[in-house]
Amino acid sequence: MDTNFDKKIFIQNFKNSCNKIQIKKFVKGETVTTYIEKRNQICIVLSGEVDLIRYDLNGNKTIIGHFVDNDVFGEVFYPANTNNELFAVARKNSEVIFYNYNFISNKCRRNCEFHKELSNSLSQLFLEQIVSLNLRIELLTKKNIRSKILSYFNALSKNNLRRTFTLPYSYTDLADFLSVDRSAMMRELKFLIDDGFIKKRGTKITLLY
Amino acid sequence: MDTNFDKKIFIQNFKNSCNKIQIKKFVKGETVTTYIEKRNQICIVLSGEVDLIRYDLNGNKTIIGHFVDNDVFGEVFYPANTNNELFAVARKNSEVIFYNYNFISNKCRRNCEFHKELSNSLSQLFLEQIVSLNLRIELLTKKNIRSKILSYFNALSKNNLRRTFTLPYSYTDLADFLSVDRSAMMRELKFLIDDGFIKKRGTKITLLY
DNA sequence: TCATTTTTGTTGCATTTGCAACAGTTTTTT
DNA sequence: AAAAAACTGTTGCAAATGCAACAAAAATGA
Numbered sequence: 175m176d177t178n179f180d181k182k183i184f185i186q187n188f189k190n191s192c193n194k195i196q197i198k199k200f201v202k203g204e205t206v207t208t209y210i211e212k213r214n215q216i217c218i219v220l221s222g223e224v225d226l227i228r229y230d231l232n233g234n235k236t237i238i239g240h241f242v243d244n245d246v247f248g249e250v251f252y253p254a255n256t257n258n259e260l261f262a263v264a265r266k267n268s269e270v271i272f273y274n275y276n277f278i279s280n281k282c283r284r285n286c287e288f289h290k291e292l293s294n295s296l297s298q299l300f301l302e303q304i305v306s307l308n309l310r311i312e313l314l315t316k317k318n319i320r321s322k323i324l325s326y327f328n329a330l331s332k333n334n335l336r337r338t339f340t341l342p343y344s345y346t347d348l349a350d351f352l353s354v355d356r357s358a359m360m361r362e363l364k365f366l367i368d369d370g371f372i373k374k375r376g377t378k379i380t381l382l383y
Numbered sequence: 384m385d386t387n388f389d390k391k392i393f394i395q396n397f398k399n400s401c402n403k404i405q406i407k408k409f410v411k412g413e414t415v416t417t418y419i420e421k422r423n424q425i426c427i428v429l430s431g432e433v434d435l436i437r438y439d440l441n442g443n444k445t446i447i448g449h450f451v452d453n454d455v456f457g458e459v460f461y462p463a464n465t466n467n468e469l470f471a472v473a474r475k476n477s478e479v480i481f482y483n484y485n486f487i488s489n490k491c492r493r494n495c496e497f498h499k500e501l502s503n504s505l506s507q508l509f510l511e512q513i514v515s516l517n518l519r520i521e522l523l524t525k526k527n528i529r530s531k532i533l534s535y536f537n538a539l540s541k542n543n544l545r546r547t548f549t550l551p552y553s554y555t556d557l558a559d560f561l562s563v564d565r566s567a568m569m570r571e572l573k574f575l576i577d578d579g580f581i582k583k584r585g586t587k588i589t590l591l592y
Numbered sequence: 593t594c595a596t597t598t599t600t601g602t603t604g605c606a607t608t609t610g611c612a613a614c615a616g617t618t619t620t621t622t
Numbered sequence: 623a624a625a626a627a628a629c630t631g632t633t634g635c636a637a638a639t640g641c642a643a644c645a646a647a648a649a650t651g652a
């Protein structure tokens with residue numbers, strides 16, 4: 175099941191078609207958007223990587239989401255009355271499409287290609303987003319650090335079709351993603367190595383079981 | 384932002400239109416479907432309540448999802464290579480629509496109303512699903528039981544527009560949903576009462592802050 | 593209505609996890 | 623090339639959480 179979303183068509187059609195849609199570029203570390211109020215903003219990553227970050231009242235940082243090519247994110251996906259402020263931050267130089275969700279169901283006045291293409295692709299993009307959120311929930315509902323790590327490594331391994339793979343995160347960020355303390359995670363990784371479950375070289379992991 | 388999905392139209396059109404779609408009834412406790420292989424099945428709750436449950440190798444039960452009116456669920460939303468077996472079980476007597484996701488993008492041969500209606504509503508349903516998954520992730524990434532409970536209670540309170548509300552779960556299931564030990568959660572609830580944060584009568588909660 | 597099953601409430605104890613702190617690397621910036 | 627910042631690896635200790643177990647209450651169902 176492949177996405178029908180074709181970036182080339184998208185970008186080509188952009189200039190002379192829909193004025194409801196914006197494409198912006200961001201350099202690494204730049205804030206892409208903040209989730210302040212319910213503007214029904216929807217965003218799609220065209221290139222690069224974007225993290226969705228929460229800072230709670232104590233200043234603790236959590237990576238809530240991590241978006242790459244064709245991933246959708248934005249205010250529209252969050253409950254209106256959340257207390258936390260969320261920030262979308264470019265992890266790498268990135269290109270992002272912005273528009274308002276309301277304009278999807280309604281046809282664009284000019285009935286542009288851009289708009290049509292987007293509407294058609296949207297449920298597919300949403301579906302893929304749901305899949306990745308469900309995977310995340312799978313991990314987060316595991317009861318201890320060890321099984322969180324192993325589940326995640328399994329997923330990566332199956333994605334790569336290899337027992338060896340490279341983490342898409344630094345260990346600091348991996349801990350954030352799994353929502354566990356970094357030092358506790360490092361300790362558990364050590365145990366996993368000692369127990370012969372995994373091998374680890376930098377961020378390159380090999381499963382041994 | 385309201386869903387355009389109208390159940391009445393749906394069910395009326397059902398009988399004499401699309402043969403790709405099934406509606407089934409389930410009694411409480413019955414298994415609605417199991418997530419065994421990737422059949423691209425998609426399900427929508429028409430009435431009642433359905434839980435998505437995982438049993439891990441040790442027999443521990445976790446409620447992965449809880450679906451009510453208009454919620455979508457099904458294999459299509461899960462990564463193909465998950466180790467766990469998932470079960471969708473009717474928590475109450477329920478009515479559920481089944482069909483195969485592939486038939487959405489392709490037009491139904493007969494081009495039936497049913498099918499059209501569904502396609503139009505689908506991205507809206509997906510969107511709502513993403514919102515609820517994101518809320519869940521918000522809760523699960525909180526670092527301690529207290530903040531998980533409080534975040535969840537806040538969400539319920541805001542949903543109801545009241546400081547008092549009734550939990551949609553038993554406490555046993557709430558612990559499952561928050562992915563914490565039940566006794567630890569009960570202990571924390573007691574602390575919250577002692578500290579004057581909440582009042583609790585059965586499954587009826589009042590926020591005091 | 594009575595018996596059975598499920599849920600609630602509670603506790604002591606063991607284990608896991610988070611926190612704080614720091615030194616050594618690596619990466620980034622100037 | 624030097625300085626600053628971020629990341630890795632490690633540890634002792636405190637606190638939070640899970641586990642096991644059980645009695646009481648409530649819900650279910652025969």
